[in-house]
Amino acid sequence: MTMSSPAAPQARTPTLAVLFVVVFINLVGFGLVVPLLPFFARSLQAEPWQITLLFSAYSLGQFFAEPFWGRLSDRIGRKPVLLITLVANMVGYLLLAFAPNIWAAVLVRLFTGLGAGNISTVQGYIADVTPPERRAGRMGLIGAAFGLGFIVGPGAGGLLAQPQLGHVGYQLPIFVASAVAALAALGVFFFLKESRMKADPATPRPAFLSGLKAAQADQVISRVLMVSLIYLAGFSAMESAFGLWAEHRYAWTAREVGLSFMIVGLVSALNQGIFAGRLARRFGEARVLAIGMLLFGASLVMQTLAPVAWFPGFVLDLGLFRLPISQGWIIPVIMAIGACGMSLAMPNIAAMISRSAPPDRQGTMLGLNMAAGSVARIFGPIVAGLLYSGLGPDWPFLVGAMLTIPAAIMAVNAGRAARRRAAA
Template identity: 30%
Template sequence: MKGDKNLWILVFICVINSMGFGIIVPLLYDYGKKFGLTGQTIGILTASFSVAQFFATLLLGALSDKWGRKPLLAISLAGTCLSFLMFALAQNLVMLFAARVLDGITGGNISVAQAMVSDRSTPEDRAKKFGILSSAFGFGFVLGPALGGLLSKLGMQVPFFFAAGIALVGALCTFFFLKETKPGVEQGTTSEETSTGNNGGKATGSQQSKTNHQKHKFSFASLVTSLKIPVVGTAVFVGFLLTMAQFIMIIGFQTFSVDELKIKPTQIGLLYAGFGITGILMQLAVPFITRVISSKAVILLLSTAVCLGAMLFTGFTNALIPFAACLFIYGLFNGLRNPMLNAIIADRSDDNTQGEILGVNQSYASVGQALGPVAAGLMTAVSIHAVFFLSAFFILMGFLLTFRLKAKEKQTT
């Protein structure tokens, strides 16, 4: 781990990438008001990013299996840089939507980063490395909003230009410092150059390349076929349910904090940061947890059970202290979700299709990110407390499926 320079370079890239996203999210509504953005259209603007990301993650993951992780990651970061520049220079609402769609398309770099970690990991340390990567994303999300608030004092466009700048830094770091991790794809070489050159029944480099491209021909049918893969399909669907539950909770958190608790924006920001920090702390504890409990499915089962209890109690709270306590407990144990699910999926994916499978997983997460806020918005018509119960319902569904995941894990083992 200490000698894995590629991992730490990737961590740095993930921090600045997620920090750029975190910088602009709290400012979207205020910035867009001058272009006619309303309380209703902000939801559509947010969903446009997730919908675009849904299609992009699957495609970029599959392409990274063919062409290598490094070029796809560099291109996607460059696209993110361009999207932030478009946002800063926007003159109308259409340009804002175009910028968010472009950012969603290039936001598929998450699955590529996960594939790079998986390429150089063993089943024993995979969960640990995914925990470090998740912590990097989480740290950027916690730091970004605070930094965006400070930069906005210099002008509303300044945070977007800054986000574009750090995305460019990420692209340059990928190009100059990150090493390719995809097996069979080496920097500065091609399949023809690495072939043995003899005719003793072996395929030539060009034949191998052609076969590889045919094998990884992209198809959206993989969204369905991946769900049929033992263990992997169940893990992907569990991830979708738990992601949807989290984004329902986020809408409930915002509305409950403002309408019920009536706390100030500064306090809301501290609560949000605390939620993110608790998740990071748990992700850093993944190495210790996996030493104590060897089964990743059991860890996921226990953490989901705690999240379910915390979310149910949140629905009954009416005061700040118990609300914050439930939120922090949920954030703490929810931090185990992605490291465990990504490790389970990667452990049971073929080396040549890991990028595509992780892309499928992220695509379903993007669907959850888009549907969650919509469902929460509809539920607020019933009551704000009902939003938390809806989130608990999806956690319960994920919890029950985790039993199936545990049973399948034993069968395949």
């Protein structure tokens, strides 16, 4: 007996609401930590190339974990896999807070990556309970939960961090991240209903990356996977180097970096929740995906061309409170433009894959998509660290911008393949 989706969850909006809240809570924890990683690593006396390894180690673990968790969620259901991965995140954050040196922190990030797998599982859940023609919109709603998590998480992380205390000053945000991961696990346990039936134990278990051959043979999925690989290599290069770049160029601290990522989350949430589904239905998923790639690439170039300082930092007095405005204020504006492009990418990538994959292989194919992203996130930060140290702080952004051009071409080609299939 193969898995099938129960009919009930398809008709119940509250199920999606619960999943939205769970994803939001989980991403608050993730958002708390990621913008602080360069500064946390600096407190451990790390060099730039070691700092970017924190990002690569997580993705290395995720590379092996995502296909496994995706296949397992097809087999035993989405809910158990979500619980396991959330608990692993909770433990991983606690271990990170007490890492005594940079190499211990790298190992902890590797462990946390092995426990990461809820993105493809969440996408599989959405595919289970959503008809094909509405998947882009609902993937966008879940993407909005990611964006909202990145609104609260980075801003809270920047405010909770106390750089003047040294290493200890970065532990409180990490403790909070562990707590919210535990809260998300409780939400899944008590409120989320399973979307799939358990598979027959006699069903043969597919091997690691078992869907790779089928994905390569599919003209749509293979091209979309290449979009993920190329685009996320550029994005991860920017993400891992941004804190170092901002500190070098504008003397920013964790506060400014966290607030900048908060703006990215706000724009992403609005764009995915309101516009992504509508744009996909009007212009097609592939075209919107290609435009998103190019918009993100343009923002990276604009970021490197921004002046070092148009004026000194100042404090804006709004009466009820005083808002400090730092040098480099234009950077969050440029990042917001890039966020518009990024927010068009993931929901349309996931929707195109789920449209092309059979129901019993959607978790597998979405897991392969996350594995492709993990490969990009393994090598993107490593290359970014080498570029930053060898050629200069701007080069991770410039190379990332170059990569968005072939990604956009691949997206257009995937759309053409999908239209040929539909017409056949």
